[in-house]
Amino acid sequence: MNKMARVAIPIVLVIFTLGVLQLQAFGMIYVNIGDQLGQPGLAPLITSLPGIVLGIVCVIYGSLGDFVSLKKMMILGTIVFVLGSVLGCFGKTSIWIVIAARILQSAGWQVSGSIFLVLVSKYVEKKNRVIWYGIFVSVFRFAAALGVFLAGYMTLVDWRWLFGIGILAVFFIPILMKTLPDQHAKGAKIDAAGFTLIGLFAASVTMFFTDMNWFWGLACLVTLIAFVVYINKAKTPFITPKMLTNPAFAMTMVVIFVGYFFSYTLNAGINAIGLNVYGIDSSQVSNLLVWSIILAAIMGFAAGPIIRKIGRKASVVLALGCMGSGLIAVALLIPYGQIWALALAPCIYYFGTSFFYQPIVDTATLTVSAEETGRALGFNDLLQAITGSVGVALFGQLMSQGAMGGSSLSGTPAGLASTYSNVFMIGGVIVLVAMVIFIASMKMIYSHSRAAQDEA
Known part of the structure; x- marks a missing residue:
């Protein structure tokens, strides 16, 4: 059984890669899809509604992983992912078909991420687990870069080919049927x-x-x-009033909510600037943006030791400072050309993201009792999905409507250039507000948490 499970691990990782690719690709080009289907106002829903579903199933699958048959979970999830991919191939009929397809893909794909972690923790030798965890993070980052890269080129042909890529997962089902464990136990309770x-x-x-x-x-x-x-x-x-009224946990969640508010909007916003300000197509935009995501992938390996060296507090401040500054840099550099605004400025934002997730999640788990750690992690994942979804709905509407297009601090001409500059400026200020909130409350957060014993 152990040998069979180890055969399944890389296959599960391949399906996970296909899902990440879809997530990042459609997160970048939903603007193009909305314009083609004549529904630019509804286009942000292609990212936001699947994002909410993704956050919910993250918590559910994580809870089920230790109890329900991994084989049944993975097969069902892969089938749902493939069905969503097939449905998406008919997406030019209606934008709601695209939204429904992405919801199905998100709900099905996330099974692979949860099951991968369970498989590694149960069927891989302890000394080798860290290698697979590192591969998991690396694959996510590079799949994200590949998704952004392919998305731009698919718009030149037909974006429905992206859905077609997801159908490839069906060919792995027979292997998964033979190699995944079918054990299950009682005990899972889903709220x-x-x-x-x-x-x-x-x-x-x-x-x-x-x-x-x-x-x-x-x-x-x-x-x-x-x-x-x-x-x-x-x-x-799944979340208790006691946890929500715990000041240290609640304030950490506020920092996460505000800090991730622009997370789903960045790639789509960069794409919109390229299309409507510089007059380049999405393939050219992806060639510029992809390097910042590759930087984040590389920094993913280096960030861990740096975070351990400088500590949680400094890491969160560094992360939010870079993320907010990166968005403001995009806003200010639009008049100076596409290289500055679309390639270099996003690098600052993505550099910051490499230092945010690990220390802020670690802090969140230390603000609750050890028995509530799983719930804290689940609520964190859910909150990230919700805030990114709400953010892209709000900012996506502002961009599609050309709001705040009169002028901007960067001196852009009236019109869409000023709209994008102002949206990114507001996004940057919001993230910097998260940094200020954290600095103002971190003494309280750490003094009221289990982190107080090892964080000065």
Whole structure:
């Protein structure tokens, strides 16, 4: 069984790679798709709604991994991913077909990431696990770069070919059937009602910023009240009122929410600047942007030792400072040409991301008891997906409508150039606000957490 499982590990990783590629590719070119289908206002939903689903299933799959048959989970997830890929090939009929296809892909693909981690932890020798974990992070980064690179070129042919790439996963199902463990145990309890309510709330907020009207505003209010009432009444909610009212945990979540608010918007915004300001196509944009993502992949290897050397606090401040400065740099450098704005400035942002995830997640888990660590990790993943989804819905609308196009601090001419400059400027300021919040609250965060014993 161990030998068979080790055969399955690289196959699962291949399917994970296909999913990351799709995630990054469509996150970059949803603007192109919306324009082609005549629905630029709804285009951000191609990224935002699947992002919410992704955040929810991250928590669910992580909870199920130790109990449900890995074979059944992986086969079902791969089938859903392939079905989404097939559906996407008919995407030129309606933008809602594209959105539905991406939701199915996201829901199915995430199984591979969760199962990969379970397989490595259970079936790989302890001394070799760190190698596979490093490969996992590396594959994510380089698959992201490949997704951005391919996305630009696919727009010159037909973006539906990206969905076609996902169909390749079907050929790995027979191998997975033979090699994945089929063991299962009792004990998994999924808070279906809690996830449904938080999902409905997140979707309502996203739709409100996409199509602002009283219905979605009312839906936000109703679902939020229902969620708060539920977690106070339920016996085992996935997130407890005690955790949410824990000041150290709550403030860490605020930093994460504000810090990741622009995360889903960056690539699409860079693509829009290339298309509408410099008049270049998405393939040329991808050639410029891909280097910043490759930098993040390389820094992924070097960041760990640096973080251990300078500590959690300094790492989070460095990360948010670079992320915010990178977005502001894009805004200010638009008048100076595509190399500066689309290639060099994003490098600052992506450099910062290499120092953010590990220390802030580590901090979040240390603000709760050891028994609540899993819930803290799950809520962190969910919050990242929600904030990125809400952010891309809001900023995507501003960009598609040409809002704030009168002028900008960078001196861009009136029109879309000023719109993009102002959007990136606001995004950068928001991230820097997260840095200020963290600096102002980090003494409280660490003094009220288990991190206090090893962090000065």
